[in-house]
Amino acid sequence: MVARKRSGLSVPVIVVALLLVIGAFSGEPSASSARDQAAAPATEQVQAAPASPESPDPQTPVASTPSEAPATSETPASPGTPDAPAQQAQAFDYAQVPPYAGSPYAEIDGNVPALSAEDAVGAPAESYAPLDALGRCGAAFAIVSLDTMPTEERGSIGMIRPSGWHTVRYDDLVDGRYLYNRCHLLGFQLTAENANERNLITGTRYMNVEGMLPFENQVASYVERTGNRVLMRSTPVFVGDELVARGVHLEALSIDDGGAGVSFNVFCYNVQPGIEIDYATGDSRALQQAQSASPEAPAPQVTYILNTNSRKFHYPDCHSVDQMAEHNKREVTDTRDNLIAQGYEPCGNCNP
Numbered sequence: 001m002v003a004r005k006r007s008g009l010s011v012p013v014i015v016v017a018l019l020l021v022i023g024a025f026s027g028e029p030s031a032s033s034a035r036d037q038a039a040a041p042a043t044e045q046v047q048a049a050p051a052s053p054e055s056p057d058p059q060t061p062v063a064s065t066p067s068e069a070p071a072t073s074e075t076p077a078s079p080g081t082p083d084a085p086a087q088q089a090q091a092f093d094y095a096q097v098p099p100y101a102g103s104p105y106a107e108i109d110g111n112v113p114a115l116s117a118e119d120a121v122g123a124p125a126e127s128y129a130p131l132d133a134l135g136r137c138g139a140a141f142a143i144v145s146l147d148t149m150p151t152e153e154r155g156s157i158g159m160i161r162p163s164g165w166h167t168v169r170y171d172d173l174v175d176g177r178y179l180y181n182r183c184h185l186l187g188f189q190l191t192a193e194n195a196n197e198r199n200l201i202t203g204t205r206y207m208n209v210e211g212m213l214p215f216e217n218q219v220a221s222y223v224e225r226t227g228n229r230v231l232m233r234s235t236p237v238f239v240g241d242e243l244v245a246r247g248v249h250l251e252a253l254s255i256d257d258g259g260a261g262v263s264f265n266v267f268c269y270n271v272q273p274g275i276e277i278d279y280a281t282g283d284s285r286a287l288q289q290a291q292s293a294s295p296e297a298p299a300p301q302v303t304y305i306l307n308t309n310s311r312k313f314h315y316p317d318c319h320s321v322d323q324m325a326e327h328n329k330r331e332v333t334d335t336r337d338n339l340i341a342q343g344y345e346p347c348g349n350c351n352p
Contacts, residue, residue, distance in 0.1 A: 097246075100271050102341070104210040109265055145229045189217075204272040213308065251265045252264055307324050309325070313339050314350055
């Protein structure tokens with residue numbers, strides 16, 4: 001008998017097929033799907049925290065805020081202007097400033113400013129750092145030109161109360177009676193900035209008039225005479241958390257003539273002769289020697305002409321007065337000793 005050929009699939013083949021079907025419906029992943037699922041969480045993790053332009057790269061240093069500045073450094077300028085180096089306050093070692101010894105300012109780094117014409121390229125005409133956590137001003141920067149100067153009268157600034165502000169009078173010790181002025185870091189005559197809280201600090205009458213004003217006048221006179229531009233940076237210098245600046249670091253450079261017209265780097269002392277200041281709070285008191293002046297024989301007050309540039313004082317009829325530039329000339333009625341205490345020297349011609 002001839003055996004018949006078996007039709008259909010063999011038992012082993014059927015078993016294998018059934019196992020494959022059962023595996024497909026059992027939810028067990030294949031090798032490739034298991035790899036895909038293993039990789040999926042990593043992909044989802046990256047997508048859950050996308051890179052944002054507002055989030056700093058963890059490898060990139062973040063600029064500190066003004067309140068994080070070192071105790072003996074100038075308050076840094078706004079971190080929003082990283083592409084304009086001239087607008088940022090440079091590291092300043094207050095320890096290099098000599099003690100006040102009668103002159104309202106001291107030259108820094110040989111009177112050479114840390115500025116260059118390149119600093120003005122692409123920079124705004126003016127920039128003022130935001131107030132820090134203590135309400136203190138930072139660096140103020142300007143490219144002073146005829147365009148930045150005021151075209152109208154100056155208004156009131158009495159509504160601004162800078163850090164450390166006190167309204168206090170010393171009628172017998174301060175020219176103008178009030179110890180403190182609201183001092184513009186960049187003078188109104190240069191930038192037309194008036195009641196700008198980022199441009200006003202608590203400064204003594206002495207620093208405002210004797211220290212800063214002569215340098216502002218120098219810049220204004222040069223710009224008006226030549227039409228050229230002057231790069232200028234003014235930075236208040238605070239120590240630690242003190243509310244009143246120890247002084248103002250002033251730098252300027254005439255950029256259209258390579259500094260031939262204007263170039264200075266000075267520190268103006270925030271002091272008032274005859275008065276002691278608590279820089280932490282702004283409190284003050286008259287020094288004992290100023291209080292003990294004898295009422296029986298007061299020193300005579302005489303009218304003098306001051307040269308705020310040469311720091312000399314003259315009798316009004318001195319021939320040197322006629323040769324003095326008007327913006328450097330100031331008439332005062334005071335004692336000889338008090339003028340010398342403020343850093344002025346008697347003229348060698350008229351010997352006042």
